[in-house]
Amino acid sequence: MSSIHAHTVLIVASILFVLGLVGVLTRKNVIFILLSIEIMLNAAGLAFIAAGAKWQQPDGQVMFLFILSMAAAEVSVGLALVLQIHHQHKTLDVEQLKELKD
């Protein structure tokens, strides 16, 4: 473990985060956007783990568990919404889901 430097892990985490962000910005399908958000959450979790390892503290892993459970809950709500969106609008394209504009 100690052979890997914390900032290497952080670089991996930021690459993951940017990947997720690009996914959120470019994808059209809602499900893929949700997936991308998961990637971003995991990137954040990885950063926590790296930080926990660096400072030899358990808080990082506790935080990751917390993020994991929160992501599970979020996905369940998110997928339920996706189901409803598909049910009502017959599409999952965010370009067309623009009803909440002014």
Next chain:
Amino acid sequence: MQQYLYLIPALPLAGFLALSLAGRRLSANLIAGIGAGSICITAVITILLGIQFLQSPPETGVWQQTLWQWFHISNLSVDISLRVDALSLAFIFIITFIGALIHIYSIAFMRHDRDYARFFASMNLFVCAMLILVMANNLVLLYLGWEGVGLCSYLLIGFWYETPANYKAANKAFVITRIGDTAMIIGLFLLFKELGTLNIADILHLAPEHFATSATGISLIALLLLAGGMGKSAQVPLHTWLPDAMAGPSPVSALIHAATMVTAGVYLIARMHTIFELSPLAMQVTAIIGAITLFTAGCSAMVQTDIKRILAYSTISQIGYMFLALGIGAWSAAIFHFFIHAFFKALLFLAAGAVIESLHHEHNIFKMGGLKNKMPVIYWTFVAGAAALAALPLVTAGFFSKDQILWYAWSAGNGHPVLWAVALCGAFITAFYSTRLIVVVFWGEMKTSISHLPPKTMTIPLIILAFFSITAGWIEWPHNLLHLSLFSEHIQHVLPATILQTHLHGEIFFQLIAAIITLTGIYTGYLLYHLQPEVILQWKQRSALVEIREFFFSGWKFDQLYNNIIVKPFQFITSTNKSDAFDKIYNGIASANLHLNQLFSISQNGSLRWYVVGVLIGILFIITLQLLL
């Protein structure tokens, strides 16, 4: 007797209350009984009190009765307190006596009006307000009466309120007198600020100690009080309401012109004579305004065709004489002229009312004529009144009062030959239009048929008034003819005697001039309207004369002048400001908010991607800030 003073204003007030509260349920006879009865009883009480007062005058020359305290604020204490001295007694006598005759006349005159009770209620209140005005012990109570008179004139001028012209006339009277009232109340405030009291006796006592002669303060106060008097007494330039006030019933005109309202200004100035004497400037202004008024109004009276308008302008002109007399310091002459004027002007108005009533409400004198034989009582009483108005020498009362004023205009300390000349011109004009009135209305051929003759209750007051119009002058003779001055003797207990210039001769000469001028005026009227009416027809061909006539007819275009300098600019401002400049500010704030809102709501476009970018930019912004700071 002093303890009965309160009855004088209280009885008309009681009459007013009874009639206004229960008037609808009373029979016409009862209404007439209450309305005229209250004033008649008041007149009787006044005469009894007056006899008592003259037989055994109180040592101080004043009767006083304090009824109760009205209000008390720090060092200002105002009582409901009545005060009678020779000056107010003369006014009270005229108000109640002539008021009573006018009320008796009105019983028959207004009989068929559906608002019989309202008429008598307003008339009673009018008399009550005027009595409060002249009996007030302090200027606050006087002002109460003053405003009461204004209110009642409004109610009575607009009595037949269904006709738009009538309530417009009422509004005009109310608004124009209000200008004077405002000046007057400012004068009262200044007076209180300077002297710390509004009690009339105290003011007259303190003013000479407090002010130097012709100090700015006292001149200002005197001019403001004068402005108040000009409003109520219809002096140029606040006189335009009076000719229009003819819209009211004839008894109302008689009451306004003879007994109440227009003489209030004369009373105020006479009452505050000490203040005016301290300010020679105000005295001069009073005299000049009086002279201008008597001349301009006289000119207008010459060419009017409405019988009541002629009389209205003649009232303005005669009040102008009173102001002239006040201004030159001929105090008792002014009050004496008021005293005489009340008789003949009431008579003329009541007689004119009877004529108008008998001729199917015809006001135009050129559609009258030939009434001499048909209505002899009206004719002879009218002749008596017109002769008094024209100041026919020796036989009429008008001569004695007007001659005094003419003489003092020349001889008094403040007199001036120009004032005298204007007054003399006025005398000529007065004689001329009085004759014109008689000749056109009563002589010649009949042009309108008579519907009915006035009943006894209308003619008896006329006969009484005609009697006094002839004889009332004999109590005060010019002192070079006969040493009899019952009136000024008493008035001089209150008002200072007129100071004459030294080295004066030939009063008789001036009297002769006045008499000749009057007779010339009468003859001119007789000549132009009876002997050679074709002369006037010739004059009507000339455009210059017609224009002058038009100018006089419209009352020297004062109405147009006010319309142009006050009404039109005001209308212009209001019409330009129709959308209200101040609203623009608030509307501007509202619309700015709306635009900002629209600007921001562009960002809420429903695109998820757009929102994410927004969040991202926000986060980057915060991080950048943190890195930089």
